Amino acid sequence: xxxxxxxxxxxxxxxxxxxxVVLVPMAWALVTSLKTxxxxxxxxxxxxxxxxxxxxxxxxxxxxxxxxxxxNSVFYAIGAIVLTLAVSVPAGYAxxxxxxxxxxxxxxxxxxxxxxxxxxxxxxxxxxxxxIGLLNNPAAIIVLQAARLVPQTIWFMQNFVDxxxxxxxxxxEVDGATRWQTFSQVILPLIKPGIAAxxxxxxxxxxxxxxxxxxxAPNLARRTLQVALVNQVFDSIGITWSYVMAFAIIxxxxxxxxxxxAQRWFIAGLTAGAVKG
Amino acid sequence: MVASSKADVTSISRDWTTPIIWFGxxxxxxxxxxxxxxxxxxxxxxxxxxYYDVLGWAGVGNYVSVLTSAAFWDLTxxxxxxxxxxxxxxxxxxxxxxxxxxxxxxxASSFRVLLLLPWTLSMAVVGCFWLWLLNPSxxxxxxxxxxxxxxxxxxxxxxxxxxxxxxxxxAWWSFPYVMVLMSAALQSIPAELYEAIDMDGGGFxxxxxxxxxPHVDATLGSTALALxxxxxxxxxxxxxxxxxxxxxxxxxxxxxxxxxxxxxVDVSPSAVISIIVLVVNLLLGLVYLRLTGxxxx
Numbered sequence: 001x002x003x004x005x006x007x008x009x010x011x012x013x014x015x016x017x018x019x020x021v022v023l024v025p026m027a028w029a030l031v032t033s034l035k036t037x038x039x040x041x042x043x044x045x046x047x048x049x050x051x052x053x054x055x056x057x058x059x060x061x062x063x064x065x066x067x068x069x070x071x072n073s074v075f076y077a078i079g080a081i082v083l084t085l086a087v088s089v090p091a092g093y094a095x096x097x098x099x100x101x102x103x104x105x106x107x108x109x110x111x112x113x114x115x116x117x118x119x120x121x122x123x124x125x126x127x128x129x130x131x132i133g134l135l136n137n138p139a140a141i142i143v144l145q146a147a148r149l150v151p152q153t154i155w156f157m158q159n160f161v162d163x164x165x166x167x168x169x170x171x172x173e174v175d176g177a178t179r180w181q182t183f184s185q186v187i188l189p190l191i192k193p194g195i196a197a198x199x200x201x202x203x204x205x206x207x208x209x210x211x212x213x214x215x216x217a218p219n220l221a222r223r224t225l226q227v228a229l230v231n232q233v234f235d236s237i238g239i240t241w242s243y244v245m246a247f248a249i250i251x252x253x254x255x256x257x258x259x260x261x262a263q264r265w266f267i268a269g270l271t272a273g274a275v276k277g
Numbered sequence: 278m279v280a281s282s283k284a285d286v287t288s289i290s291r292d293w294t295t296p297i298i299w300f301g302x303x304x305x306x307x308x309x310x311x312x313x314x315x316x317x318x319x320x321x322x323x324x325x326x327x328y329y330d331v332l333g334w335a336g337v338g339n340y341v342s343v344l345t346s347a348a349f350w351d352l353t354x355x356x357x358x359x360x361x362x363x364x365x366x367x368x369x370x371x372x373x374x375x376x377x378x379x380x381x382x383x384x385a386s387s388f389r390v391l392l393l394l395p396w397t398l399s400m401a402v403v404g405c406f407w408l409w410l411l412n413p414s415x416x417x418x419x420x421x422x423x424x425x426x427x428x429x430x431x432x433x434x435x436x437x438x439x440x441x442x443x444x445x446x447x448a449w450w451s452f453p454y455v456m457v458l459m460s461a462a463l464q465s466i467p468a469e470l471y472e473a474i475d476m477d478g479g480g481f482x483x484x485x486x487x488x489x490x491p492h493v494d495a496t497l498g499s500t501a502l503a504l505x506x507x508x509x510x511x512x513x514x515x516x517x518x519x520x521x522x523x524x525x526x527x528x529x530x531x532x533x534x535x536x537x538x539x540x541x542v543d544v545s546p547s548a549v550i551s552i553i554v555l556v557v558n559l560l561l562g563l564v565y566l567r568l569t570g571x572x573x574x
Contacts, residue, residue: 003380007481011380015388018374022392025449028417029406041415044424087302094299102293106300113311115562117510119531120555122538123548124317125310127329147310150303179295208399210513211535226401233405233517241409248402259397263390 033057033245040242056246065220065228073207073224073251075138080145081202085195088150092157093183097169114151122215129216136219144212149202160194161187200262207255225251315555322548329544343549348525352550356529358440359447360508364501366448371455372497376489378456379463389460396453404517407446408433411518436526439519443527447514451507455500462496463489495568502565506558530554 003011028047032040033056035049060066095107125144126135134140164187172182188195210226217223223231229247232239325335343349374392378385395403411432413419419429433439470488477483512535515521521528521536528536530550537547 007380011377014373014377015381015385015392018370018377019388019391021449022395025406025410026394028410032409043415043420045415045417045420047417083306087306090299091303094296098296098299100293100296103296106296106304109304109312110307111566113307115559116311116315117506117531117554117558119510119512119534120318120551120558121311121314122534123321123544123551124314126538127317127321127544128314130329143306144310147306150306154303204397208401210399210401210516215535215538226399229405230401230513230517233408241412241415244405245409248405252398252402255397255399256394259393260390 029245029249033242033249035242037240037242040240056240056242057250059243060247060250065223068221069223069225069228072138072213072222073226076141076145076213076224077203077206079138079142080149080206081199083142083146084149084153084202085199087146088153088198089157089188089191089195090183091150092154093161093187095154095158096161097166110151110154113147118148118211122211126215136217136222138217138222141213141217141222144216145206145209148212149205153198153202156194156198157191160191164190197262200258203258204255318548318551318555321545322552324545326543326545326548328542335545339545339549343546349550351525352528352530352533355440355525355527356509356531359444359527359529360505362441362444363447363451363508364504366444367452367455367504368497368501370448370452371500372459372493374452374456375459375463376485378460389456392456393453395450396457398450400450400511400513401517403446403450404514407449408518411442431523433519434523436523439523439526443515443518446518447508447511450514451504454504455497458496458500459493462493466492499565499568502561502568506561506565509554509557509561 031047031049034052034054036051036053036055039046039049039051091110095103129135129137129140168186168190169182172186173179177185207224208226209224210230213222213224214227214230218227225247229244229251232244232247321331322339323335323337325332325338378389378392381388398406410416410418413429413432413434416432419432422429430438433442466488471484474484474488509529510531511529512531515527515529515532516535519527521532531554534547534550534554538544
C-alpha cells in the first residue's frame, strides 16, 4: 500500500494520540506511587512528585502478608499452567493424530465446556467445595484455574501438532518407536513455541484473576496479590493512594515483564505455522 | 511394510483404550470442574432454597419470579448498555489503531507493544488506576474539568455518569484486543488489491470500503462476539470501580450473581440468573462458531 504523506501524517497522529491515552493513566499511577502521603492529596494536583520517595514501595514490601500473597500468586499461576499443559498437550496431540469413533463427541464436549462462563459456575462450585470441605484449599484453586485454560490450550496444541508433517511420525514408527516415543521425542520438541505461547497466556490469565481466589480461597493465608489489592480499596478507611498505586504497580511488574518477553514466542509460533509445507 | 502399517492404522481406529488414555485426564478435569457444577446450578435453579440449603423442588417457579421482577430487567438493561456501549468504542478504536499502525510502518512494532499494555494488566489494577484518576476530590480528571469551567460532579458516584465512565474504562482496557486481531486480519490482504484500487484513484475511504472491509468484517464480527461474552461475564472491574452502585446503576447480571453468591440470601434466584448468562453465552458462542468456521472433531 502506498500511503500518501497526508495519510502517513494522520496515521502518526492517531497512533500518537492513542499512545498518550494509554500511557497517561499509567504514568499518573507511577508518579502517584512516588509521592508522599501529604502531596498525594494536594490540591491542585501536581504531576511530578516533589519530594519523590520510595516509601510506598518499601511499605508494600514490608507489609506483613506480602510474601505470602506473592508466593500464592506465583504458586497458583505455575501450578495451574503445569496442570493445564500436562492434560492438554496429550489431548491436543490425540485430537490431531488419532481417529476413533467417539472423537466428534469428545471434541464437542470440550467445545461445550469452553462456552460455560465462569460466572455461571460460581454458585455451584461454592456449593460443592463447601460440601466437601475444600474451600481455601490451594490445590482446588489450581484445578479450577486449570479447567478454565484447558479447552483453548487443547485447540492451540492441536493446531501446532497439525503443522508437523505426519510423515515424521510415520518415519519414526517405521523405525520401531512407540507412540509415546514419537510424541515425546519428535512432536514435543517441534511444538515448543506453541507450548511456550500457551504457558505465557495461561500464566498471565491466572496471575490476573481475582474472582476465583476471592470466592473460593478468601483466607488471609491463601489470597493472592490481586485479592489483597482489591481488599485495600474496600478498606477505604485509612487508604493511602500512593500505597495502593505502588501495590498495583508491583503486582503488575512480573506480568508486564513476561508479556514483553512473550512477544518473541508469539512471533516464533506464527512463523512455525507459516513455514508449514 | 505397507500392509503392516495399514493394519496398524485400522487397529488404532478400533482401539478405545489409546484415545481414552490420551484424552482421559483432560476429560476428567472438565467433567468434575465444569460439567458437574453446570448440572448442579441447573438443579439449584429449579429448587426451593434457603441460603445454600435446598428445601425442595420449585420447578420453574424461580424462573417466573426472577423474570417478572423489575430488578431483573434493570440488570438486563445495564448489561446490554454496558456491552453495546463498550463495543461501540472498542471496535472502531481497535480497527483504526490497526489501520494507523499498518500505515505508519516505521516504528509501528514498538508502538504496538505500548498500545497492548493495558490488556496485560489485571482488571483489579486497571480498576485501581482509574478509581484514582476519577477521584472526584483529588483526581486529575475532575481537576482538569474544573479548570476549564465544567462541573465534574461525583463521577463514579453519580448514578447518571457511573455506567458511562465504567464503559470508558472498559474500552481503555480492552481495545488492544481488537487492535491485535484487526492487525492480523489486515496482514492477510494481498498487496495487489491495494495497487488495483490505487490505480482507480484510491483514497482512504474507497480503500477502506472496497479492500479492507471485505477482508476484516468477519474477523470484526467474531471479535465482537468474543468481547460480548467477556463483557457480559465481567465482574472485577465493576467491583473495584463502583461496586455495582451507586444505587445499582452499574450492576449487571454477572455482578449480581457474584455479589449474591456470598451474601446471606437465597441462592436460587442467583442460580436462575447464572443459567440466563449461560444460555446467552451459548447462543453467542454458537454464532461465533458459525462465523469463525471452527469445525469440531
